[in-house]
Structure formats: structure tokens, C-alpha cells
Amino acid sequence: EAQVTQNPRYLITVTGKKLTVTCSQNMNHEYMSWYRQDPGLGLRQIYYSMNVEVTDKGDVPEGYKVSRKEKRNFPLILESPSPNQTSLYFCASNPNRGRGSPLHFGNGTRLTVT
Amino acid sequence: KQEVTQIPAALSVPEGENLVLNCSFTDSAIYNLQWFRQDPGKGLTSLLLIQSSQREQTSGRLNASLDKSSGRSTLYIAASQPGDSATYLCAVISLKTSYDKVIFGPGTSLSVIP
Numbered sequence: 001e002a003q004v005t006q007n008p009r010y011l012i013t014v015t016g017k018k019l020t021v022t023c024s025q026n027m028n029h030e031y032m033s034w035y036r037q038d039p040g041l042g043l044r045q046i047y048y049s050m051n052v053e054v055t056d057k058g059d060v061p062e063g064y065k066v067s068r069k070e071k072r073n074f075p076l077i078l079e080s081p082s083p084n085q086t087s088l089y090f091c092a093s094n095p096n097r098g099r100g101s102p103l104h105f106g107n108g109t110r111l112t113v114t
Numbered sequence: 115k116q117e118v119t120q121i122p123a124a125l126s127v128p129e130g131e132n133l134v135l136n137c138s139f140t141d142s143a144i145y146n147l148q149w150f151r152q153d154p155g156k157g158l159t160s161l162l163l164i165q166s167s168q169r170e171q172t173s174g175r176l177n178a179s180l181d182k183s184s185g186r187s188t189l190y191i192a193a194s195q196p197g198d199s200a201t202y203l204c205a206v207i208s209l210k211t212s213y214d215k216v217i218f219g220p221g222t223s224l225s226v227i228p
Contacts, residue, residue, distance in 0.1 A: 043218040102160035
């Protein structure tokens with residue numbers, strides 16, 4: 001089954017403790033991206049990747065890092081999480097840089113930073 | 115700066131009614147527009163994608179139209195069912211950035227009453 005898999009689904013952590021949210025897709029998509037969803041602010045793009053070793057910032061990249069060492073994986077790294085990073089995070093992929101084909105989303109990771 | 119709005123923010127209708135959800139965007143320089151459905155605690159599911167050169171797309175009971183010149187898209191749901199209850203989001207991919215910037219609207223929360 002074609003899918004985007006995020007782990008974990010739920011995560012509670014404390015301020016400053018480094019964490020990684022994993023994202024993997026099995027559709028051989030080149031384009032992957034991360035979003036956060038907050039009440040009243042909607043979905044906002046954090047980082048995106050056009051292909052292996054090609055990543056760039058979206059609208060709200062501060063406090064996040066990403067890497068794309070393999071085509072299928074696009075982990076989101078919070079090196080020193082803060083409470084304002086409490087949010088619902090989504091990973092998405094697309095075969096054609098977001099154009100012409102629909103984005104495929106993972107089921108989300110709900111992160112709470114205390 | 116591209117902004118996407120959706121009206122209404124929430125909608126409650128009795129089962130069987132036809133309904134229209136609205137999406138507006140401020141900059142007509144878009145590559146495509148997508149409609150998504152989001153169920154509570156779940157990821158986003160792509161419903162319809164309209165390329166900028168297209169006027170409408172249909173899938174089952176759903177029909178989405180696009181008027182790029184006026185910056186509007188509508189999602190028409192025929193013969194609504196309780197299973198249609200969800201939040202509906204529209205998103206545009208902007209042409210005017212160096213990367214594929216996906217901009218989401220805030221969503222319309224739909225409740226279909228049996």
C-alpha cells in the first residue's frame with residue numbers, strides 16, 4: 001500500500017531534550033515536506049526537499065532541522081525543543097515537486113513540549 | 115504575499131443537502147489548487163486537484179471549480195452524508211516563489227446531521 005508513515009504518533013517531551021520525528025514514504029517520490037498545524041494559524045510549511053541531499057526552508061523553519069540522505073526518508077529534528085513547538089506535525093510527499101499531482105500526507109505526530 | 119481564506123469557518127447541514135464550500139486566494143499566480151479532507155486526529159486526504167489551466171474537476175459526489183482570475187474555488191458536495199463530516203481544506207501552490215510553496219486555508223468544519 002502506498003503510504004507516508006510518520007513516527008511516533010504522539011510524543012511528550014521536556015524543553016531542551018533533542019528529538020527526531022521520522023517520515024518515510026514507499027512511493028519513490030522526489031519531493032517531501034514538513035508542516036505544522038496550529039489552531040488559528042492553519043498548516044504552515046517548515047522545510048521541504050526536492051530530492052536526496054536537497055533541502056530548503058519553508059515559512060517557519062526556526063528551531064527545526066531536516067536531512068535527506070535517502071529518497072524515502074525525511075526526518076524532522078528538534079535539537080532543543082521549546083514549548084512553542086507544541087503542535088501537530090505532518091509529513092507529505094509528492095512525485096513532481098508538488099505540481100500536477102496531489103500531496104500525500106502522513107497521519108501526523110502530536111508533539112507536546114513541557 | 116499569497117493568502118488563502120475559506121468561508122464559512124463551520125457549517126452544519128441535515129443529511130441529503132447539497133452544499134458549497136468556498137476558498138479564496140489573493141494572488142492568481144498559482145500552479146494548482148487542491149482540496150483536502152481532514153478527519154479528527156488524522157492526516158489530510160487529497161480529494162481533488164485542479165491545475166491552473168483547468169476550470170473544474172469531479173470525483174463522485176464532489177465537484178471543484180476554479181476561477182483563477184477572481185481568485186476563487188468552490189467545492190460542491192452533492193447529497194451530503196454523515197460520513198462527509200470533517201474539516202475541508204484548500205491549498206494553493208504559488209508560482210512566484212523559488213520553491214514549491216504550499217499555502218493552506220484555515221479550513222471549513224462540516225457537520226452533516228443524520
